[in-house]
Amino acid sequence: MGNKSLPAWLLAEEYSPVRPGGRKRRPGFAEKTLRDLAHLGQEVLFSEELAGRRGWLQDLDPRCKLLSLLWLMVVAGLARHPLTLIVIYLGVILLAVQSRVPAGPFLKRVWLFVPLFTGIMVLPSLFNWVHQGDPLVVLFRLPAPLRLGPWQVPALLAITRQGLAGAGMLILRVGVAVSLGLLVTLTTRWAVLLRALRVLRVPRIFILTLTLTYRYIFLLLKLTEEMFVARQSRLVxxxxxxxxxxxxxxxxxxxxxxxxxxxxxxxxxxxxxxxxGEVQMKEDWRLTLPDYRRAAGIILAGIILLGGDHYLGW
Known part of the structure; x- marks a missing residue:
């Protein structure tokens, strides 16, 4: 019989399901769910593989790493000058490079999230209706102030210099803090990071709960994937x-x-x-001289940055 008995769509090199009108069928929620579950698994495997590499932060004791980077977050929160935050962020990029963290995914994870959510929160503070200041960009003018019940709307709507500076500082602070937190999670295995939380006096039962949650949530995700695959295989x-x-x-x-x-x-x-009811956790970490040196270097850098920020002022 040969290929003459086969329909034309089976002989095509690339097949894409089409609707009766000739349009491609859009993936349903089941296909999207399976794709998202696969993407989540890839992200977890990438983080675990990255934490197992040899790098500057990977070789640092988890307790020293956690305390040192938390100290940098405190410094970023206390900074009053944008130059200080920029220097801290450049240091974060240097730490990421020394820890063999890919720059592309690292920057995307931070700067696709921070401007979207933080920018929405600080958007009203840009305008003189919320934050009084020197106008930079005038959006429109009214002949006279407009009164709406108990509220009075000014005749001028403009973006102020003070509002723009405050919004920029907040976005920089959030970007630095998110980058530091992401750097900790990417260079530390989750189980090790949970054990390192004991240095902050986090209760053992809380750590146990997080450990079990992280361990069995992937089992539940696997069950969800199997349910959707079973449905798709029986769908006509x-x-x-x-x-x-x-x-x-x-x-x-x-x-x-x-x-x-x-x-x-x-x-x-x-x-x-x-x-x-009492969790017994084995803690056999030992601090070495390189751990002390690296942690002391990060803490000393934070102190210097705080002093420089106080000197620059705002």
Whole structure:
């Protein structure tokens, strides 16, 4: 029979499902969910692989790393001059390069998030209606002030120099703080980072809860992926929106029930192994001379930056 008996769409080198009108079928929520779950798994694997590399921060004791970078966050919060924040951020970039953190993903994770959310919060403070100051850009003028009930709207709407400077400082502070936090999580394995929180006197039961959550959330994500794959493998044709909603509601209930029974099984297994409410964590870290030197260097740099910021003033 040969290829003459096969339909034309099976012989095509690239196949994309089309709708009756000739348009490509858009991926449904199931395909988007599976894609997002796969992307989340890739992000976790990337972070774990990056934390296992040899680098400046990876070789530093987790407790020293946590305290040192927290100290830099405090310095960024106390800074009053933008030059101080810029110098801190350049130091963060240098630490990322020395720790073999890819610059592209690192910058995207910070500066795709900070301007969006922080910029929305500080947007009203740019205008003289909220923050009085020297006008830089006049947006419009009214013949006279407008009164709306108990409120009076000024006749001039402009972006002020003080408002723009304050918004820029806040965005810089948030960008530096997010970069430092991201640097800690990218260069430290999650389990090790949770153990390092003990240096901040975080309760052991809280650390245990976070550890179990991080451990079993991926199991629940795997169950979710299997549910969606099973549905997709049995799906023929298009499903209306109502059926999709029913499947989503049923999947959420099923996943909640599984999570509840899993938590009970984990707790019973812990009791069977001698758990009595007190978490015993093995802490065998030993500080070395390079750890002291690197931590002291970061802390000394923060002190110098604070002194320089006080000298520059605002």
């Amino acid at each position: 044709g298009r499903m209306d929106r109502r059926m999709n909603y029913r499947f989503l509601a049923g999947s959420m209930g099923n996943l909640l029930a599984r999570a509840y029974f899993l938590s009970e099984e984990v707790y019973q297994a812990m009791l069977a192994r001698g758990f009595k």
